[in-house]
Amino acid sequence: MKKMFLFFILFSLFVNAQIVNLIIIDVSNSLPIDDSDVYFKKSTKNFVSGKEGKAIVDLSNVDVTDELIISKKDYQDLIIKVSTIKSDLNVRLRKIPKIELEETVVSNLKPVDVLKKVIENYEKNFNVDKYYFLVDLTQKYKIDTVYESFINLDLQFKFDKGKVKVKSSGEVKNKYEKGSSTSDLTFETSDYFKHLYLYEGFKLMYKNLLKNEYINTKLVFTKYADKPMYEVYLDKSEDEKNYLLIDKESFSVVEYVLRLKNEIKTNNNYPLQRDGVMSFKYRPYLDSWVLKESEVKFTMNLVEENKEDIKIDFLYKIQTFNFDTKPFPKFMRSINLNRNIKNQF
Template identity: 55%
Template sequence: MKYNLLLIFYFIFFYVNAQTVQLKVIDYSTKNPIENADAYFTISTESYISDKDGKISMNLAHVNPTEELIVSKKEYQSARINATSIQSNLIIKLEKIEEIDLNEAYFTNLKTEDILRKVIENYDKNFNVNKFYFLVDLKQNFKIDTVYENYINLNLQLKFDKGKVKAKSSGIVKNKHEKGIAPLKLDFDKSDYFKHLYVLEGIKSVYDNLLKNQYTTSKLGFTEYAEKKMYEIHLENKEGSKNYFLIDRETFSVVEYKLNLNNRIKTNKNTPLQRNGIISFRYRPYQDAWVLKDSEVNFKMYLEQANNQILEIDFFHQISSWNFSNKPFEYFNKTIDLNQNLHDRF
């Protein structure tokens, strides 16, 4: 009887582990690992990103054998692999695309303002995401000098509905810690960030400022991502803030948007705050739409106090979407108010 139980356990263990494979993505010429390469299937909704060593741990439990795995990285030719050919320790080699080839092959007379206008006109068609529920991994860290740190990591279910975002949790916190005593309390409008994860209002603002000559185009070029030809647009203003767009040349979908900020703002303490850092948004293709992949806010800020003391503040916030569905996910049934501080909510 003991032998039979051990045998059953062995087969269960073998089956579970057989569903998980380890892949590695490298540069075809240099053989160096490729970080942040995207891996996703043509039908399945789960997606993966390679780490700094080019490695991806992938679960094949829900993958249809007829599917194909697509591995993509900007400026590289994508790789397609049949699901039945995927096995552990598979090395995927991506070949870089020469920029001059892209420029010669995809010459266009469109200007930056023409491209952004077409992005706005085609937005609803390209970002039809109200039907999906997204599972995201959220990490947030807030530090003030060396005296205070507040970190939280948990999973959320997000639902976009006509400009609003609803969030639910399983109630489980993956990691949380708080060190020291905060010398002050600052309020950040997080609900506005979540509401604009699909960046239509931001694009409209950039477009309007471009027409007012408040931004200049420092570069308009071409590249390739996810087997699609892309526009690359770099904009900047006199204050040093920069905008970067990666846009699908055929559908005018925004695939990536990054805002490098360098400005001064007022806080709830009515004191000036110098803010430097990035806000970024990235999306992945799925059937006839582009869906959220990840977003990051990474700021280093300097707060001038009444006694002329400067407080250095680091704020890091990242969400990564690893799955989505047209039905709610099981166990995510605890409603979360995104206006509240997540550290206080859990």
């Protein structure tokens, strides 16, 4: 009986050791660092730290010879051997000295030159078509104070340039609906997925640069994942601002953020004024970069005839937590992207 009791204790310790809590803080001020990338050198799993600097890392099925890498733009990478991780960790990141950033790159390149290189190397660098992605998807929208819709689930994505196939295991992690909608406005996500293939958008930016259509352009240098990076800022107006983080060596886009304030037409042809951000982020894997996450977050105002304006808060976010060259088991149910995903569960 004593041997059996000891066995269960050891088994429990082994299972618990598969999940490790990381707290990531700034060494200079001891403040937590959010949105840090936590990933492995060889394993395809990846994680992101939250507002309190916490990242929950799953070590199951990770080779003990692998390395855990913690990265944040403008900070030095921290690398930890998996074999040395025995329990929860508090880790400290140190900012890269400004003089080191300034000396990282000496170049006469301009934003138009860098963007041209991005386009020339895009097909080689953009690996979204190569993998099946397991993503955590969150969709939430709120209409005034009278209606709220939310769904959170895991999905499998397979991209083919401007096309995407999505499959589900049929399981939903969380879903709710509160109140009743005052509008029959629907949100289609098919166009959003097309934008995950950013090639055409970058070509348009390049043409706009050649036509001098940006009121402000800037190129600066930084580091991410211990690699020199270009930061490109392109402001077309006060209501349209583009930011790109670009790997200096491969000219691969590591991050793209569009801040946008404009007006579009709804499915009922009513004006929809929107103000928010679209972002796309990638993580290093071996000698390339792969999709890490994307988010659309808008505050909107719907103007309908003979009605009071309707305020809408919209969030759509996908975050990759694993990827592979082969499809994942259990994800067999096809999802129709021309219909609201929430209505299919």
